[in-house]
Amino acid sequence: MQEDTWLVIPLFDEAQVIEEVLREARAFFPHVVCVDDASHDASAERARAAGALVVQHPFNLGQGAALQTGMRYVLDATDAAYLVTFDADGQHRPADAAEMVQRAREEDLAIVFGSRFLDDRTHPGRLKKVVLKVAVWLTNQQTGMRLTDAHNGLRVIRRDAAQRLDLRQNRMAHATEIVLQLGRTRLPWAEHPVHVLYTDYSRGKGQSLMNSVNILVDTILK
Template identity: 60%
Template sequence: MWLVVPLYNEATVIGDVVRHARATFPNVVCVDDGSRDASAAEALAAGAHLVQHPVNLGQGAALQTGFEFALADPRMEYVVTFDADGQHQIDDVLVMLDQLRRNDLDLVIGSRFLDERTQPSRLKKLVLRLAVAYTNATTHTRLTDAHNGLRVLSRPVVERVDITQNRMAHASELVAQFGEMRLDGRPLRYEEAPVHILYTDYSMSKGQSLWNSVNILVELMLR
């Protein structure tokens, strides 16, 4: 299994994120998306594999590069998409991986709305709910949290993913592809899992603000 971590200007925290993840999952690849700080060096020092984009392309592009890196490992069975800012929890990954194997699934998507551990602001929750409603109405999926970056994907799913939306809209593009995807002629078997998104002052400053949620909604409408 590989953890794929898109990385952009996270030198402050990425070392701790990688070290903590590798204590449970040794195979971590960070895709440095044109960082202007010491993110790449910190990730390497913490033991991650590193792929670098010479310029900033966006999180969608970083994920696609990470998927291609993981697919080069013939032993890879699963990929986890995992954020670099410390908001995702390794304990949640363990639960999601067990859920995927136990229930013979192709995909497990994290949801911050299936329990009470995550506490976004009311306005942020409203915007995210609107994004979920739009995504469910325009794709062949039914989710409670369409823009959660914590996912466990089986190899056949990773092989078929083709992200072309580099910025925030890539999450909706992924959901749309999951809804259309067929494995041996059947729809994907997927479930959601409750996850704890840890909002800190740092993660809020790095893209978890209400304004960022509004940007997601705007990109959805323009996609």
């Protein structure tokens, strides 16, 4: 159990899956804050029932704002050594997150980025992969980083690195902004192979391709 680590989960209209996501996550990470970004469904109530602490936005601000709220809560209200950004839709594996935290400890890393492109476990589909690869190239050009998967929401951030984050991009462009700000810290970082699970649920919500297109558009316009 990762007692000194908090999961930060942006939450918007995930009532159908959030209890199962939290059940699996809390087997590794007992401390979870979900930031409910003005959901229209019972996401907040179900997250609380599953044992998460829930902070709620009064109106929808976007995933970047939800991440900033969650990280600010952890930094101000706890003495956590590590924060893990984690998606609410079941695409991330808690076991991967635990491996990333362990790697951060063992290698004295301030940031560990999850990458779905360091091995062959993840199968995003040909078009989605092309869009994500283009977005990665653009992000690397903008930030000076050399990542293989710049828009994966699974990240481990040590407390000293998290204290230097101040996300202003509320929507999908926050993924580029967080890489830029973490890169500017000059703190040690690495990528770690992870398995992103593209489920019928996430595909049914249109996340398989449309999120990638949104990422690309926001990356270009940022």
